[in-house]
Amino acid sequence: MKIVIVGCGIVGATLAYELSQNFAVQVLESRSSPAQESTGAALGLLMGVISQKVKGRAWQWRQEGLRYYQRLLPELAAINLPVLHNHQGLLKLVADPADLAKWQSLAEIRIQQGWPMEIWSAAQILDRCPFLEISDQTSAVYSPADWQIHPAQMTRALVQAAARQGAGFHWNTNVLQVTDGGVDTAMGFVAADRVIITAGLGSSLLTAKSEQPLELMPVLGQAIHYRLSGFPDFHPVVTSNDVHVVPLGGGEYWVGATVEFPVGTEVIPSAESFAELQSNAHKFFPALATAEILATWSGLRPRPVGRPAPVVERLGGYQNVIVAAGHYRNGVLLAPATAGIVQEFLGLE
Ligand SMILES: Cc1cc2nc3c(=O)[nH]c(=O)nc-3n(C[C@H](O)[C@H](O)[C@H](O)COP(=O)(O)OP(=O)(O)OC[C@H]3O[C@@H](n4cnc5c(N)ncnc54)[C@H](O)[C@@H]3O)c2cc1C
Incomplete structure (x- = not known):
């Protein structure tokens, strides 16, 4: 299965790392390098246990984030990708x-x-x-x-690790439109079996024509x-x-x-x-x-706007497009759980 991920902040990079273990992954990013938008400004706090969420998905997702980075850090250090x-x-x-x-x-x-x-x-x-x-x-x-982890370093480490697993990264590549068969970019069409929108604030524009536009x-x-x-x-x-x-x-x-x-x-x-x-x-x-x-x-x-963060769902009106965006104040903490949900949509878990 060919997967295109649109956007390379912490959410796109985590997905690229996880999915490239099983699939052919291409990441298209409009900026010249990873973590240039929200992720590049983040402090990287993993505030799970101290949050007042004690049950339901909000608590599960926070625990998943804490445990995931605990496992990931030594995994990345072992392949010479240490993260502060x-x-x-x-x-x-x-x-x-x-x-x-x-x-x-x-x-x-x-x-x-x-x-x-x-x-x-x-x-x-x-x-x-x-x-x-x-x-x-x-x-x-x-x-x-x-x-706490350094969010930009973590994103760059995940990109390098995913690239070693065969993922392709295309910088300066703005996605103009998503379809069930792939994405349109200024450089042409990129075919895919599944498209995942992890474009942060840019996700609004990319979902605007869907049955359920994501207002951010x-x-x-x-x-x-x-x-x-x-x-x-x-x-x-x-x-x-x-x-x-x-x-x-x-x-x-x-x-x-x-x-x-x-x-x-x-x-x-x-x-x-x-x-x-x-x-x-x-x-x-x-x-x-x-x-x-x-x-x-x-x-x-x-x-x-008008919905809890984050939004991880199939895009309304599309068969093969998933949106994983709107992580607001906890995108670093919640990126791992987001990757888990997307994997469920792909039938992997
Ligand atoms: C000051 C500050 C402090 C924060 N502190 C924390 C914290 O301590 N802990 C925490 O968990 N979270 C924190 N956050 C929140 C966190 O930064 C975000 O929730 C998270 O970075 C969102 O990640 P993302 O990958 O969805 O989005 P982004 O990092 O914004 O990545 C989206 C990417 O998509 C690209 N893109 C957009 N449109 C297109 C397109 N059409 N084609 C191709 N590429 C496109 C963008 O260039 C960008 O690189 C903080 C945020 C800020 C601003």
């Missing part, structure tokens, strides 16, 4: 004591489900993470099983790359009020991300949102206030 990651867990600060009961009850559920989770007092937080600034009232949820809203996120001169040994990802500090090692940190909705048809990075992100991060991690800023960037998250 942080395995020291995730520490979520809870500033308001009124919120603590909710997290205590989640911790009980997670322990019953077989996932570790601890509640720390202010003294325990400062004992283990003395670089944080918190009030006496602050507590924290420590989730050792949640972690771009939700902007800004982030900052810092470098500090000294850095601690134990450093989980620290998150407070939806601001995440991600240690990359060697004193480097990513901090993100804002959540900015479009005004009218435009979504432009807001200076106020950026300033708020910085000031919130500096409040609980004051060393960042004097750290060097190496880079700042923004990206767009593909959010389905």
Whole structure:
């Protein structure tokens, strides 16, 4: 069976890696290299256990993501494709004591489900993470099983691994239209038995003529790359009020991300949102206030309109076209489960 995958972010690359183990896979990407859109802006947090989802598909998919990368990382390292990651867990600060009961009850559920989770007092937080600034009232949820991977490195590693399995990658190849027999590009028609649309925000245009067009809203996120001169040994990802500090090692940190909705048809990075992100991060991690800023960037998250994220289904009105898009804030975490569902559609599982 010949499969064409349209788009090479984390979702397309994961599918290319999995499907090229059994099929002839061609990936068509409009940009000149992988992970240039949403995936290239992502922080790569795998926030599964710490999420408030405790049952149903949302929880299953999160567990699948955590377990998949756990298996994949050594698999890729063994073929000389290491991916930067942080395995020291995730520490979520809870500033308001009124919120603590909710997290205590989640911790009980997670322990019953077989996932570790601890509640720390202010003294325990400062004992283990003395670089944080918190009030006496602050507590924290420590989730050792949640972690972080470098999304662009992971995507590039999957592309290389898939290519070694025989997948073909075609950069600068914009897909204009999908059909049941293949796809139209500016360079001509590419025939396929199955077409999978993993084009992120570009999926709207490609599904526009179907019986069920996928409407996606771009939700902007800004982030900052810092470098500090000294850095601690134990450093989980620290998150407070939806601001995440991600240690990359060697004193480097990513901090993100804002959540900015479009005004009218435009979504432009807001200076106020950026300033708020910085000031919130500096409040609980004051060393960042004097750290060097190496880079700042923004990206767009593909959010389905009026439907839960992500959308993984057969495209309405087509026999051979599957859409796997609209992963919004968790595309890195949910790419593995997405690949599993697509494989079910293909009759592989
Ligand atoms: C600031 C920020 C932080 C984030 N942090 C996290 C996080 O910590 N954890 C997490 O899980 N998720 C995070 N996300 C969300 C995550 O980035 C997305 O959900 C995920 O990257 C979506 O992946 P994708 O492959 O579907 O889309 P994309 O990465 O956007 O890839 C789609 C690809 O399709 C290509 N394409 C589009 N149209 C066409 C066409 N017509 N023909 C050919 N190619 C086409 C594009 O060029 C692009 O390369 C974050 C996002 C942002 C912006």
